Amino acid sequence: xxxxxxxxxxxxxxxxxxxxxxxxxxxxxxxxxxxxxxxxxxxxxxxxxxxxxxxxxxxxxxxxxxxxxxxxxxxxxxxxxxxxxxxxxxxxxxxxxxxxxxxxxxxxxxxxxxxxxxxxxxxxxxxxxxxxxxxxxxxxxxxxxxxxxxxxxxxxxxxxxxxxxxxxxxxxxxxxxxxxxxxxxxxxxxxxxxxxxxxxxxxxxxxxxxxxxxxxxxxxxxxxxxxxxxxxxxxxxxxxxxxxxxxxxxxxxxxxxxx
DNA sequence: TATTCGTGGAC
DNA sequence: TGTCCAAGAAT
Numbered sequence: 001x002x003x004x005x006x007x008x009x010x011x012x013x014x015x016x017x018x019x020x021x022x023x024x025x026x027x028x029x030x031x032x033x034x035x036x037x038x039x040x041x042x043x044x045x046x047x048x049x050x051x052x053x054x055x056x057x058x059x060x061x062x063x064x065x066x067x068x069x070x071x072x073x074x075x076x077x078x079x080x081x082x083x084x085x086x087x088x089x090x091x092x093x094x095x096x097x098x099x100x101x102x103x104x105x106x107x108x109x110x111x112x113x114x115x116x117x118x119x120x121x122x123x124x125x126x127x128x129x130x131x132x133x134x135x136x137x138x139x140x141x142x143x144x145x146x147x148x149x150x151x152x153x154x155x156x157x158x159x160x161x162x163x164x165x166x167x168x169x170x171x172x173x174x175x176x177x178x179x180x181x182x183x184x185x186x187x188x189x190x191x192x193x194x195x196x197x198x199x200x201x202x203x204x205x206x207x208x209x210x211x212x213x214x215x216x217x218x219x220x221x222x223x224x225x226x227x228x229x230x231x232x233x234x235x236x237x238x239x240x241x242x243x244x245x246x247x248x249x250x251x252x253x254x255x256x257x258x259x
Numbered sequence: 260t261a262t263t264c265g266t267g268g269a270c
Numbered sequence: 271t272g273t274c275c276a277a278g279a280a281t
Contacts, residue, residue: 083280125261
């Protein structure tokens with residue numbers, strides 16, 4: 001479950017070292033639950049999207065309270081935990097507990113788009129048709145289904161990659177609709193690129209980096225140095241406070257949240 | 260359904 | 271060098 005949280009939108013090679021340290025420090029959900037949320041945010045480091053650290057901490061607390069300290073095996077109970085959506089619930093139930101669930105992430109969606117639909121890339125947002133296809137292709141036998149889930153994801157992650165796909169190494173190349181069609185390029189407008197420079201996200205990232213590295217509370221002027229534009233800077237800081245990632249203290253001091 | 264939310268490596 | 275993007279979730 002920890003790895004799945006960290007892998008939400010973050011590449012494996014960057015997750016691995018943080019994951020190892022995390023589990024070494026907090027081997028069980030109850031261990032993490034006893035810590036402050038701010039410590040989770042600090043240990044999250046530079047993985048990005050630090051709200052995930054808060055949610056993982058919240059999930060650990062819920063598991064300690066409501067589930068006897070064990071990660072629930074039930075899909076619906078997993079889904080009810082903070083930070084766990086359809087994908088992560090299915091992934092934990094399937095990979096950790098060997099259950100039969102369609103695990104539909106971006107890798108699997110790309111494999112389906114190519115092998116079955118015959119197009120280079122899947123739609124921007126997951127469609128009902130994709131979910132239906134995932135259910136239809138999932139093997140009936142539970143053990144086989146969990147193997148299938150892992151295998152289809154690995155195929156997309158390691159072979160049928162977004163760029164520079166390696167059809168010569170692909171075990172289903174002979175039946176791939178996209179390859180058989182001559183690998184036509186994606187039609188339509190390119191997915192709108194996320195410009196990062198100058199956004200609130202960049203400002204939030206800089207602010208939180210200062211707080212992660214600080215030992216104690218940080219005075220406002222130290223935060224002000226990370227960004228020139230005062231309106232955007234204030235908006236970013238307010239956002240972090242609203243998200244529970246930053247705790248304001250009397251006297252213009254800020255720190256990672258203790259509660 | 261469309262946006263928002265970080266980061267750093269590859270090209 | 272700027273663009274693209276990597277095992278999503280919440281709203």
